[in-house]
Amino acid sequence: MKIATSEIMRLIDSYCINELHIPGIVLMENAALKVVKNIDLDKYDSFCIVCTKGNNGGDGFAIARHLHILNKNVEVFLVGGKENMKPDCKINYDILKNMGININKVDNLEDINELRDCIERNQVTIDAIFGTGLSRNVEGIFESVISIINENSKYIISVDAPSGFDSNTGKILGKCIRANKTVSFELYKRGFLNYGTDKVTGKIIIEKIGIPKSAINKFHNNEFIMDRNMIKNNLIKRDKYCYKGDYGKVTIFAGSQGFTGAAYICSEGAVRSGAGLVTLCCHKEIQPILSSKLVEAMTVSFEEENRIKELVDKSDAIAIGPGMGNNEGTLNILKNVLNRAKNPVVIDADAINVLKDNLDILAHRNCQIILTPHLGEMSRITGLSIDYIKEHRLEVSQAFAKENKVVILLKGYNTIITDGNSTIINPTGNSSMASGGMGDCLTGMIASFIGQGYNSMDSACISAFIHGYCGEVLSKEMFCVNATHVLNNIPFIIKELQE
Known part of the structure; x- marks a missing residue:
């Protein structure tokens, strides 16, 4: 529409x-x-x-x-x-x-x-x-x-x-x-x-x-609202001859002490939405915890520098930020990833927060970037008040995307997805989903769809729609919907939308 x-x-x-x-x-x-x-x-x-x-x-x-x-x-x-x-x-x-x-x-x-x-x-x-x-x-x-x-x-x-x-x-x-x-x-x-x-x-x-x-x-x-038909027409049915290598290598940088959940949810978001191979890069202290929880995804510690360089070089998509902490370490990891990556990078949470006063690092890179801020994060990187952004969400998102040559997914009621030229609104989701971890799940999904061969805008749109639609379906029988509920239902919802 x-x-x-x-x-x-x-x-x-x-x-x-x-x-x-x-x-x-x-x-x-x-x-x-x-x-x-x-x-x-x-x-x-x-x-x-x-x-x-x-x-x-x-x-x-x-x-x-x-x-x-x-x-x-x-x-x-x-x-x-x-x-x-x-x-x-x-x-x-x-x-x-x-x-x-x-x-x-x-x-x-x-x-x-x-x-x-x-x-x-x-x-x-x-x-x-x-x-x-x-x-x-x-x-x-x-x-x-x-x-x-x-x-x-x-x-x-x-x-x-x-x-x-x-x-x-x-x-x-x-x-x-x-x-x-x-x-x-x-x-x-x-x-x-x-x-x-x-x-x-x-x-x-x-x-x-x-x-x-x-x-x-x-x-x-070029401003649109997504609907079910748009998603159905853009979801690619799997060829019976394909194998895991055809559905992308996704690398995720996430987590820190006390924030293992963000790393887990983001990784599972990528796994459950169909990525072929998912690897989580995290701090050495939390790697054992996450290795025991993540059955289908692999883990690597930040100390394994050569392995991480290899992963970044071979990744079809990278996600970075959930639960990492707003600190110098996160900023350095982000800089290293953007300097090396050739394929799209999804930047979320603390990797967005560290961009405050450091937006110049977005300019010197050879990869497409997707940023997924909520209102508070958007306020930090633009210097605009949350109230102003609320009243001018389209204009602020479009201007930032165009100026920095990125895709912006501004989360919230009627999520905005724009590259500065085309703008698409996602109408799905509701307040039953208002709980921690939802954004981490969405970040993993976006990286997953990029890894499967979708372009950055399509990946952001499809992921946002499915993510919100999962919440809507579940909320018909649940008072609150948590990220784990969404994770468990992603494959079923994708299948339903393909039919």
């Missing part, structure tokens, strides 16, 4: 109307029909529809017409008057008037009281006020209307975007509708991705309204 800003949507709409000569009223009609399609008509019979003079209001007038034709009880309100009403909106407004449907005006406090009474006596409120084009704070009568809708509605459906919502940034513009469901059109809006937006959007549905793919591709800026 593709992602867009409101500016991109305007360009697409303008191109369709002015260049392809698709009448705007046709797109409006299609939008109205798709909203009606997403209403439970067996459950709901009465509707209060709140419109304005813009095209979002035109959608609302068309929705009212279709619900009236279906013998539903419909009451319609126009907020702010009809002066300078958009032409397509006026067509649908006039059709309602010609059909004898009363359109109530909301211009003052007395009208507000009438709107409140209407909302209270109807089952569903349909918000067709502002849509995606709003960029300024909601004020005046519109602010009052939104408050009345939020305070008195039993169920709210927003058309395209909740009114008062900035569809580019996810910010609330003063006052915002708190929808139970948002039916948006053609492309997923960038603002929907931000933390906390589900509290105002409710369930988000994206519907096609007849815009040609060529028009979307002309203006789309």
Whole structure:
């Protein structure tokens, strides 16, 4: 699924109307029909529809017409008057008037009281006020209307975007509708991705309204959301003649005293997602512990320098960082690996932390790099506050990836994966997975898929989707999902997604 800003949507709409000569009223009609399609008509019979003079209001007038034709009880309100009403909106407004449907005006406090009474006596409120084009704070009568809708509605459906919502940034513009469901059109809006937006959007549905793919591709800026089909189409089925050497040699640098779990989970993440050969490099003090736990993976101590050089030279993928400690030793190991490696390196956890004030080491290397920070780690290496990154996750990730020529996987709600040119969002996973070790597991998986022959972006995307999907499936019957649960289920989930 593709992602867009409101500016991109305007360009697409303008191109369709002015260049392809698709009448705007046709797109409006299609939008109205798709909203009606997403209403439970067996459950709901009465509707209060709140419109304005813009095209979002035109959608609302068309929705009212279709619900009236279906013998539903419909009451319609126009907020702010009809002066300078958009032409397509006026067509649908006039059709309602010609059909004898009363359109109530909301211009003052007395009208507000009438709107409140209407909302209270109807089952569903349909918000067709502002849509995606709003960029300024909601004020005046519109602010009052939104408050009345939020305070008195039993169920709210927003058309395209909740009114008062900035569809580019996810910010609330003063006052915002708190929808139970948002039916948006053609492309997923960038603002929907931000933390906390589900509290105002409710369930988000994206519907096609007849815009040609060529028009979307002309203006789309390579931002996507993953879905099951994307993963299924990209997973390679194994050839019956292949052997372990065909599925990659993966080397993992991880662990320290007291943090053997991180090393174990990362190594098992690589093993359980299909790597042919996995070797863990760790401190001599913890090697016996990990050798006894890791049945399928091999271990080497950091003291075996020649063996480690050989492993780095022959590895198809390397992962480094989980549980290593934010110290000079970790920085030196990272430098040595990046100076020697020719194949992709996945940098996570403490190997990210030691990059603070040392980003120059990313510039002098002959390997592709994938960094997998959470918000705190991203803050350390960029110098930006966590709050700022939360509000600008796409822009921060894209800029860092482009400037440093790396792939960034910024973990969290709607994980972002970008190389600075293409950006892909992973929607899987949930808060049941909020426990230590999850990131270590993901790091091992990414290295594993690289080792199996996938490119860096595909490996990051596939791993993030499977990792989150494992958690979602398990959380249906579990209160909390730990990394070990995910590890045990990775092979089964991959098989399911291949079917």
